[in-house]
Amino acid sequence: MENILDKAFSTEDFRRQGHELVEMLADFLTDATSDQKDIHVMPWQDPQQQLEYWQQDLQKPAVSPLDLFKDVMARSVQVNKKRFVGHQTTPAVPVSILSSAVVAALNQGMGVYEMGMVGNTLEKVMTEHLAQKLGFTAEASGFVTSGGSLGNLTALLAARAAATQVWNKGFEPDQKLAVLVSEEAHYCIDRAARILGFGAEGIIKVPVNNKFQMRTDLLESYYRKATAAGKQVICVVGCASTTSTGSFDDLQAIAEFSQRHNLWFHVDGAHGAPSAFSPQYRHLVKGIEQADSVVVDYHKMMLVPSLSTALIFKRGADAYRTFSQRAQYLWSEQETEEWYNGGKRSFECTKAMSVLNIYTVFRTYGEAIFQENIERLYGMATSFAARIKTNPHFELATEPQCNIVCFRYKAAEDASGLNKEIRRQLLEDGRFYLVQTILNGELFLRTSIMNPLTQEQDLEELLAEIEKKAAALVESVE
Template sequence: MHNSDAFNPEVFRQQAHAVVDLLADYLQKVQEAPATEPVLPWTPPHEMLQRWTSDFDQARDPQGLIRDVIAGSNHLHHPHYVGHQVTSPLPLSAVFNLVSSLLNNGSAVYEMGNVSSAMERRALQWMARRLGFDDKADGVLTSGGSAGNLTALLAARQAKAGFDVWQNGQDAGRPLTLLVSDQAHYCIKRAVQIMGWGEAGVVLVPSDARYRLDPNRLEEKFHEAEASGRQVIAVVGSACSTATGAIDPLQKIADFAERHKLWFHVDGAHGASFVLSAKLREKFVGIERADSVVWDAHKMLLTPALITAVIFRNGRHSYESFAQKATYLFGDEQARLENWYDVGMRTLECTKNMMGFILYASLASYGEGFFAQYVQDMADLAQEFAHMIDEAPDFELATPPEANIVCFRYLGQGVAEKDLDALQERVRSRVVTSGAFYLVQTRLRGGLFLRTTLINPETNEEHLHELLRALRQA
């Protein structure tokens, strides 16, 4: 391509039309003939590296390049994709992502991202209402659940530590810690250690037989931490956990947090979307009492990654996560509180894409009812899959699913208990490298289990029957 063509609207029109045609053909192919199309065209890492040279002396045909990328990628839109908690995004939301990329309005200060800033605030207000928060709630969008949980816990530290860590450092008071289930996502511990609290900054609370935080152990762990000289400032609930989809007893955790004047944070990165279903909402009773909630749109709201909401019941806390001064951008402290539209003062990013536009446009284009039905359908499918497993003598369910994550293992015939972990690894590896299905594995108390996240709206019961057959064959 000549440099004169790089920004030529007609050249772009032709290229973009061709790319959309490629993507539409791809979607049709993986949806209509899943049995013949691999989910993951497995290629060992060293072979994949050899496919892509670092020689950029000559320009390549972009359509050919995109064809190669599509052909070699993990196909999340394939109905046999039941792997990680990354969704098959709505095709239209991918188009919104294209608009964001072309406009490139970084949403840190209003002047650079005026439309997206307003859309972000409206989308967050809608999410806050669905969680049960009132008009005092506020928040931000950030890049993923790890950044979201860190943002919330930084606010907890500023609100509950009793000293200003930003100004005076971590040693200005007692060592800080928080309580969290032993099933919590690793990013909670990572956030704590980023904040400088050390290994002891996380106190793990044992989970019950269904992998939910055991609220009866909270008092014990709280007093153990305090007796060791540490100051407990927060308790974290999972809704739902990554490994099994377990939903912690949020109401009882909220009672405990209130009794001890602790910050109550809910990691709802995966599960918060289930509050949209009237049938499932009761499992999340207590989330409306949280001080902060993380909610990923790129999981159960079907947007491209990454879009994570960090929502504070008291919106003023959203200004405390990054309580540093940048007067050349945001002015004095009072101006920061009034100028909600300059969101860079409240986010890890100084530049981010138009997340607010992508989320708002997706919600506006399909309506709340669409997403409520989708999350309910995925939860219902998980229940049906669990029933299939219960009915199959050669499979074992780890725990009844509460959301759309199902953990199970293949027992085989006459396989000794000590050999079951190796069996799971072997059958999963064979299924994944064959391209038949993409699923993952997780280690639970009973050993190694296969794990599925039912997140693709095109996946149905027959596909799951095929999965069991593929595992037996493997």
């Protein structure tokens, strides 16, 4: 009988398969810029078809991993293709694909130093460098966690720890905590507040202006109304930027309000905080250096694979207070601040060393790559918006501040329904992938220009395809 375990660990098989995989991935990335009509971004199948395919596949005999990978790649959305303008997912710069393989091979745990010596050290180096780019002092520090949702939850936990004794003593009778946040904030803020026990009434959503930015002029009245209702507001969350439209809140105004009322100021900068790398766009995050905490997704505008999120604290010591507890089997010193023992500051114990990906990009190309990426993608969005405004068949939801553009095809009646059907057809055709959002109760098409290989002619072709489908749809109902 064949020894399967020994075969699974065969270095010769790995060497051969690894070479073949690199060739296959290189071909896959080469296709990313192709103009061939048979190159699709979205190989659409409905959920039931996809489920049935993989249920049947599971029952088949063993297969070569290369055949399996080909199948998975062919059936997945192609974020590397230049006509992918859907969600805020970056095409990982190729060198970070290689570093991801190293991360998997090392398989380091990050909870304690001896299991994550390099990883914990790189997290300190990279988060402190990022903090300095954002304008913080040397007192700032942070760590890397698995995604913006977990980063935002951890930041709100830190805000709660700074304002209450809930972590150790639980909620007091009739204690009602609350957070002030833009009504356009990412849903994970709402979810985090509920997880923390604030309840729906503890999530105070501040209206936005016509640019979908928080109306900071309303903060004072909303705060007074909350305190009059017996709520303890502990935190204000600013967006840099919002998910739907890419709008940046006035962080300076939020900082001043927070300081006036001694409130924790958190910035969800998952998408837009790297604007600080660009002298041209740094003004978008003015005031971010006054925040008590900031979330930044390396895996959005900084070109590395998901998930890899930096959580920065203005005062590094705040990270330890968040999860103060005993774990004798991990740490001999329970109460000390030890940056090198990652489990003292984050939810995660066994955590991937994803920081290696961003460190690899930084050490290979320098930080100029981030400035260039920001300026290319933001600039392309500006040009795309200008083209939309000159076309009488389209309307722009708002002027883009970054690389997210919301627009739609005009219609005399039921514009939302028409644009929804246009997107459905585009999705099924598969040559382009874009998404949709709801703004002021109306449906708009939404593009996130995330791929630096995308060209203006690709976006021109997208508009032409939308016009073609719209004309056919309008004609079919006349």
